[in-house]
Amino acid sequence: MVKYSSKTEVIPFSPIRKIFGEAAKLKAQGKDIISLGIGEPDFDTPKHICEAMFKATRGGATHYTPNKGIEELRKAIVDKLKEENNLEYDIEEIICTVGVSEGVFLALSTLLDQGDEILVPDPSWLNYSHVPRLYNAVPVLYPLTSKDNFQIRVAELEKLVTEKTKVLVVLNPSNPTGGVQRKESLEQIAEFSIKHDLIVISDEIYEKIIYDSNKHYSIAAFPGMRERTIVLNGFAKAYAMTGWRLGYIAAPAELIAPMAKMHAYNVSNATSMVQWGGIAALKGTQEPVNEMVEEFKKRRDFMVKAINNIQGLSCPNPGGTFYLFVDVKKTGMTGEEFSDYLLYEAGIAVVPGTAFGERATHEIRISYATSMENLERAIIKIEKALSLLMIKN
DSSP, rough: OOOOOOOGGOOOHHHHHHHHHHHHHHHHHHOOOOOOOOOOOOOOOOOOHHHHHHHHHHHTSSSOOOOOOOOHHHHHHHHHHHHOOOOOOOOGGGOOOOOOOHHHHHHHHOOOOOEEEEEESOOOHHHHHHHGGGGEEEEEEEEGGGGGGTTOOHHHHHHHOTEEEEEEESSEEEEEEOOOOOHHHHHHHHHHHTTTEEEEEEEEETTTOOOOTOOOOGGGGGGGGGGGGEEEESSTTTTTGGOOEEEEEEOOOOHHHHHHHHHHHHEEEESSSHHHHHHHHSOOOHHHHHHHHHHHHHHHHHHHHHHHTTTTOOOOOOOOOOEEEOOOOOGTOHHHHHHHIIIIIOOOEEGGGGGGGGSSSSSEEOOSOOOOHHHHHHHHHHHHHHHHHHHHH
């Protein structure tokens, strides 16, 4: 009998993947399933990025690269951070990672020891609350609510911080809520972090998918924060490159050094030819990004209006990402029950809020990263399913 490491017992199988697996089974049985669960753009990677990767491959970029990534890509990242985020880094303070997921893993595994506490948004992307448990660290969840557009409130953080608190996680914009942190919120978070001598992990992967008058600010650019912030970003969402698995970490040298060591043991380097695609993404035309965001905004506007017109459902207007965080409490069901009901009754796959934390017991996450045709069909199916539910009750 094989005995697995006890570490495998402290993290659950991803509930999101579980839902997709069930949806795939139903689809294989011939059922009409519309997925509003997947967290990736439904657009293809822009052609100039693909061509850069093909050219690099044909030119021999098929070997190992330096552990931190090729110098050309790290230079492009440094330029991007300076021009767009008002952040100054040396190329040796950049690590090119296998997606932002690896960056999250490197940051957490480098910073956390047994008994350390980490402040994690609730709700947030599930890796932030589960990975710390691999190191016997303690995720302490701080609340985000729709009442104030999911702003991080320092008053709530002050209630939770202790002498064991080492790290604060900030997702800006946020998966799953779509919330974008205002400048004044970030100023207060920066002051709080300095006061309590915390390292901040700033996940900025959705920074370019932002709407209306909202603006993205990197907390690392605030006074006193560069030296205590690990910036995580990548190419998956803005450039429709989810399958390319390319992200990056920017941090001061003393934080980069141990992460680079972990990175070398973990994956050696990000895929060589993919890195050349990353350069094309950063240095080439940004028009495909602008067009994609414009289309996402149209979908967001349609979905927010449609969802709020369905009896029993409500959602705030997200400032970024391609997600809606929908309150289903008035249906009389939990988010998990409602997700199951939609899947089996309407053929709509969504993600329950509890996949992202403990507080969102009556919410679901809807992704509008699919065609307008699918969204229109999905709304009709959801309306019909809710009508049946009201009749039954």
